[in-house]
Each structure stands twice: as C-alpha cells, then as structure tokens.
Amino acid sequence: MTKQDWPLYEIFIRSRSGLSHRHVGSLHAADAQMALDHARDLYTRRGEGVSIWAVASRDIVASDPAESAALFEPAEDKIYRHPTFYEVPEGVENL
Amino acid sequence: MYTQGLDQKPEAENQADQAEKLKQFQARIDADEKIEPKDWMPAAYRKTLIRQISQHAHSEIVGMLPEGNWITRAPTLRRKAILLAKVQDEAGHGLYLYSAAETLGVSRDELVDQLLSGKAKYSSIFNYPTLSWADIGAIGWLVDGAAIMNQIPLCRCSYGPYARAMVRVCKEESFHQRQGFEIMLTLCRGTEEQRYMAQDALNRWWWPSLMMFGPSDVDSKHSAQSMAWKIKRFSNDELRQKFIDVTVPQAEHLGLKMPDPDLKWNETRGHYDCGEIDWQEFHDVLKGNGPCNRERLEARNTAHDNGAWVREAAVAYANKHNSGREAA
Ligand SMILES: [Fe+2]
Ligand SMILES: [Fe+2]
Numbered sequence: 001m002t003k004q005d006w007p008l009y010e011i012f013i014r015s016r017s018g019l020s021h022r023h024v025g026s027l028h029a030a031d032a033q034m035a036l037d038h039a040r041d042l043y044t045r046r047g048e049g050v051s052i053w054a055v056a057s058r059d060i061v062a063s064d065p066a067e068s069a070a071l072f073e074p075a076e077d078k079i080y081r082h083p084t085f086y087e088v089p090e091g092v093e094n095l
Numbered sequence: 096m097y098t099q100g101l102d103q104k105p106e107a108e109n110q111a112d113q114a115e116k117l118k119q120f121q122a123r124i125d126a127d128e129k130i131e132p133k134d135w136m137p138a139a140y141r142k143t144l145i146r147q148i149s150q151h152a153h154s155e156i157v158g159m160l161p162e163g164n165w166i167t168r169a170p171t172l173r174r175k176a177i178l179l180a181k182v183q184d185e186a187g188h189g190l191y192l193y194s195a196a197e198t199l200g201v202s203r204d205e206l207v208d209q210l211l212s213g214k215a216k217y218s219s220i221f222n223y224p225t226l227s228w229a230d231i232g233a234i235g236w237l238v239d240g241a242a243i244m245n246q247i248p249l250c251r252c253s254y255g256p257y258a259r260a261m262v263r264v265c266k267e268e269s270f271h272q273r274q275g276f277e278i279m280l281t282l283c284r285g286t287e288e289q290r291y292m293a294q295d296a297l298n299r300w301w302w303p304s305l306m307m308f309g310p311s312d313v314d315s316k317h318s319a320q321s322m323a324w325k326i327k328r329f330s331n332d333e334l335r336q337k338f339i340d341v342t343v344p345q346a347e348h349l350g351l352k353m354p355d356p357d358l359k360w361n362e363t364r365g366h367y368d369c370g371e372i373d374w375q376e377f378h379d380v381l382k383g384n385g386p387c388n389r390e391r392l393e394a395r396n397t398a399h400d401n402g403a404w405v406r407e408a409a410v411a412y413a414n415k416h417n418s419g420r421e422a423a
Contacts, residue, residue, distance in 0.1 A: 005410075025194055034409060042187055042190055042191075065133050065134045
C-alpha cells in the first residue's frame with residue numbers, strides 16, 4: 001500500500017445518546033484506528049458527538065440513481081399505506 | 096463506444112440523448128433540487144466544481160500559514176489557545192472540501208500534487224505577510240469576514256456535498272471573525288502604539304480583503320454559467336458591496352480610518368461608494384508575484400516532505416496489521 005492507497009472512510013456520528021448515527025463526511029486513513037482518531041479531530045472539535053462509526057467507503061453498497069424510478073416509484077401510488085387515506089367520521093375518537 | 100465503427104446512427108442518437116439529459120439536469124437545478132455524486136451531470140459542471148472546490152480547499156490549507164506565523168508569539172496563553180483552535184479549524188475546512196471535491200472523481204493525491212507543484216490557484220489574500228500581532232486581528236475580522244460573506248450563499252449551492260461542507264464551515268467561521276474583531280478592539284482600547292498597530296494592519300489588509308471577492312463583474316469569465324447552475328448565487332461585486340457595507344460601521348466602532356479617501360455613504364444607492372481596486376496588484380499576486388507566493392509554496396512543500404516518514408510509517412503499520420489478519 002502506497003500513499004495513493006490510503007482508503008477513504010465514511011464517518012457517522014451519534015450526536016447524543018438516543019439519536020442514530022448520522023453521516024457527516026469522509027476522510028482518508030491508513031487503517032481503521034487512524035480513521036477513528038482523525039474523525040475525532042475532524043468532526044467532533046465542538047462536542048458534536050458521543051460515538052463515531054467509521055466505514056470503509058468501498059464496503060458501502062449504494063443504489064444507482066438511474067434506477068431510482070424502478071426502486072421508489074412503486075411506493076408512490078400506495079397512498080392507502082398512510083393513515084390520512086382513511087376517512088374518520090365526525091365524533092369518532094381515539095382512532 | 097464499442098460499435099461506433101458499425102454505423103453513424105447511434106452517435107446521432109447519443110447527441111439527442113445528451114441534449115435531453117442536459118435539459119433534465121437544468122430542470123432539476125431550476126427546481127432547486129440538489130445534485131448528488133452519482134447523479135448524471137454535464138462534464139463542464141463537474142469540471143467547474145472540481146476547480147472551484149479544490150481552489151477553496153487549497154486556500155484553507157495555505158491560509159493556515161500566515162496565522163501559524165504568530166502561534167508561538169501570541170501575547171497571552173488565551174490568545175494562543177484561540178489561535179491554535181482557529182488554525183486547526185482551517186485545516187478541517189480544507190479536509191471537508193477536499194473530500195467534497197473527491198466525490199466528483201478526482202483523487203486527493205492529484206489535488207495535493209496540484210497545490211504543491213504550484214499548478215493550482217488559491218486565494219490571493221494568503222500571499223501577504225503577517226508583520227505584527229495586529230495582523231492576526233485584521234485577518235480574523237476582515238479575511239474571515241469576507242470569507243463568510245462568500246461562503247454563506249454556497250451553503251445553498253446546487254451540488255450536495257459542497258453545500259453540506261459549507262454548512263459545517265460556516266458554523267465554524269463566526270468564531271474566527273469574532274476573535275479577530277476582539278483582538279482589534281483590545282488594541283484600539285490600548286495605548287497609542289497599539290492603536291497605531293491596529294490602524295497599520297487595517298491599512299495593509301483592507302484592499303487585499305476586497306480583492307478576495309475576485310475580479311469585477313465586467314471581467315468575471317465564469318459567472319453567468321455558474322449562476323445558471325446555482326453554484327454561485329451572487330456576483331463578485333454584489334458580495335464585495337455587502338462586505339463593505341457591513342464592515343465600514345465596524346471600523347468606525349473601532350475608531351479606525353478606512354484607507355480609502357473615496358469611501359463615502361451614497362444616500363441614493365443606499366450603499367457605500369469606494370475607490371478603484373488596484374487590479375494590477377490582484378493579477379500580479381494571482382500569477383504568483385505577490386509578496387509571499389514563493390514562501391507559502393515552499394512552506395507547504397517542506398511540511399509535506401517532512402511528513403513523508405509519518406505517512407510511510409502509517410502505511411507500513413497498516414500493511415503489517417492487515418497481513419497479520421489475513422494470515423490468521
Ligand atoms: Fe476557513
Ligand atoms: Fe476561518
């Protein structure tokens with residue numbers, strides 16, 4: 001591995017307990033430990049986090065924007081999946 | 096690609112295809128949708144962004160040097176801790192921006208090489224020397240102030256990763272400007288000599304700060320297309336005017352005099368009028384002939400060379416660790 005091969009890591013930070021980790025950006029590091037160390041210095045200088053995940057970018061499987069329609073359009077016409085689809089008669093409560 | 100020798104028809108179709116894609120792309124931009132790394136984008140959009148984001152990143156990195164000059168000589172421990180934190184933030188800004196540029200398909204090493212070889216441009220402002228402690232005040236107040244003016248609209252830039260990086264950057268910049276103003280304020284409330292230092296720093300940094308906004312709109316080559324792509328939201332002159340309008344009253348508060356005899360409030364325009372910028376100086380500095388261009392590049396190259404053994408050691412350690420794991 002030469003300098004050219006320092007892998008890219010995606011960094012996720014949990015800002016406080018009770019919340020999910022959220023993607024904040026990426027960085028290069030020689031190994032996983034260095035990725036965590038650099039993420040601490042780069043993304044939590046003002047107390048932005050209580051936990052860090054570092055994931056090698058090459059390990060992320062992503063959907064293709066060109067296939068967005070095929071993937072996501074089928075959900076669009078299923079409005080009956082939302083509670084607002086249903087009519088609730090006046091006077092009926094706790095529904 | 097593989098069948099272009101067979102007949103000419105597919106190419107014609109491709110051109111129509113391309114025009115259609117361009118139209119859809121512009122429609123997305125017009126609808127204020129964000130463009131993300133894997134989305135289709137015109138080659139020129141990609142190229143413009145790589146150029147702009149990498150120049151921005153280089154500026155953050157080189158921008159550490161003039162201030163770094165005063166870290167060991169800060170007048171108090173408090174000022175030293177603040178300046179260290181500020182300079183560390185600038186390193187962070189450089190890294191956020193390099194990462195954003197990389198999402199467009201350019202590698203970090205390519206970008207670093209472009210900076211170190213002198214091929215890449217960075218903001219002209221960082222080629223001026225920091226002669227006194229007051230310069231650290233003037234930089235925070237004026238240079239970071241101008242940067243904020245320029246960067247806030249970039250938070251709404253059409254390219255998602257750039258916009259997100261700019262949101263982080265802008266959150267951090269406000270402290271930079273305030274600590275600089277505080278340095279100026281302390282000097283201006285001090286002795287006659289300290290007030291003189293503050294005035295001298297303002298005299299030297301005012302015009303170069305105005306040049307940070309780039310050439311005037313008449314001479315700005317890339318503006319119209321960048322506006323259409325929503326990479327840019329305001330013209331250079333508009334942003335420069337905003338900066339002048341907010342900064343002049345701050346100088347008055349400090350009791351300092353702007354080094355521009357033509358500066359005066361224009362009631363009908365509702366803006367300050369100011370004197371002509373020395374564009375010759377701007378172009379000279381940009382071309383590499385400013386007071387510190389050579390020094391800055393040398394300092395970057397020396398730091399990079401001196402860090403080589405650390406990078407090599409890190410790689411050697413990672414390799415050893417990985418091969419150990421594979422064997423196990
Ligand atoms: Fe910055
Ligand atoms: Fe800054």
